[in-house]
Amino acid sequence: MSAPFTLEGRTALITSGTRGAGAATVKLFRELGAHVLTSARTRPAELPEEMIVTADLSTEEGCETLAAAARQRLGTIDIIVHMLGGSSAPAGGFAALTDDEWRRELDLNLFPAVRLDRALLPKMLREGRGVVIHVSSIQRLLPLPQSTTAYAAAKAALSTYSKSLSKEVSSRGVRVVRVSPGWIETESSLKLAHRLAQEAGTDLEGGKKIIMEALGGIPVGRPSKPEEVANLIAFLASDLAATITGAEYIIDGGTVPTV
Template sequence: MTSRRPVFTADPRELAGRRALVTSGSRGIGAAVAARLRRAGARVLAVARSRPAELDDGEPFVAADLATAEGCAAVADAVRGDLGGADIIVHVLGGSKAPSGGFAVLDDREWQRAFDLNLLPAVRLDRALLPEMLDRGSGVIVHVGSIQSRLPLPEATTAYAAAKAALSTYSKALSKEVGPRGVRVVRVSPGWVQTDGATGLIAELAAKLGTDTEGARQALMASLGGIPIGRPAWPEEVAELVTFLASDRAASIHGSEHVIDGGTVPVA
């Protein structure tokens, strides 16, 4: 068992000439996906609220708030203007800042915020960019969800989990509609991923519980019902799965969900 950050090699020709949009592309899973697609030869337009300092000046980027219709429209315009369209769309954006306390603390504003962040950006961007894919008869859309859609934590993630479940249902419906016209749609559902945000959460949990970082890690894994491999995934591992699904190696994979959670969700 190891917790070392993995290193993957890439065929630089695999996605050569492909144009990719990656939302939430400045950190965590999104940054790892954008970097991995670039290594595979794709031209990537990343989206986030602000441009990451480490991104090369020559790499296309758009700063936008995708929780708004205006932000999604600006990104769609940037895809058309900077890339001339998209061959690959990876919807990574998501998250929750809802307070703990279960259903009673989730007012209409919290519910709307969950759907504005976790469902509607994908709906809006797909609606704007899919027609060109369908006209061309090719393309891949990857919706990044969460195992929370199957394994919600009622203390704090009810609205987030419901929004991700809605994303999963939307994605499945979309796959049935556009698959016969040459566009593949797949879902990737990570469990706990070792991002900078997760590291911060561990620090907060350690302070709250009066324990050290390892104790907080174990407590968080226990709250999920355990992670059989004994650790969270790395963003690079999720990016590797996304890149495979976006490639021609996965040409017959469509309409399916791919869970990457170290065995957290028990399945029959």
């Protein structure tokens, strides 16, 4: 059965598109007909060189490199998907978070979107069309005090910035939307589940259960798959979502317990 929508002929910049939900999003966009450019710190062998820009987006220089490459290779940019995010902060609560740790979390989870939008949105606005999707996290609503305080705060800042940007540019033809995943079953998250399982003397499913319990439970009983997150992002980038802007879409299996 054919897809209910297409991205045929669209150009898309998708940051951090070589692993997990980012890789799934790149793959789906290409299947739907989009011309995609992505980024990573190192280029994986399976992606053609013309599809990827190697850059460290946690730096101003890296964002400038990617923005320049996007303008050169894509010309008009129809869609920007800010997939980049993550955390390297230590456990231990607020006292373990030095100024350097806070800067690292903001440099990875907030500033790449701010810098790339500032560089690329002016052309979208001149052309009167485009879609910007900021990938946040349910951690902005459910921070884990022992391990994700700085990450959650950075994602909360990204969400607030995204909402404000939508109010500024939507009347000029550019939609801005947020996608906030919960736990996604990626290679790295499965490694964590394996480690927790070994420490607890259980199997992989037991390790997954430990993670789900730490999150307060996932009513559907499992994490989201990268492809499911990609499906939501592609829909929001398509013409079927033409009047959706300024909104946040949570994809977490019901983890967030509030309205």
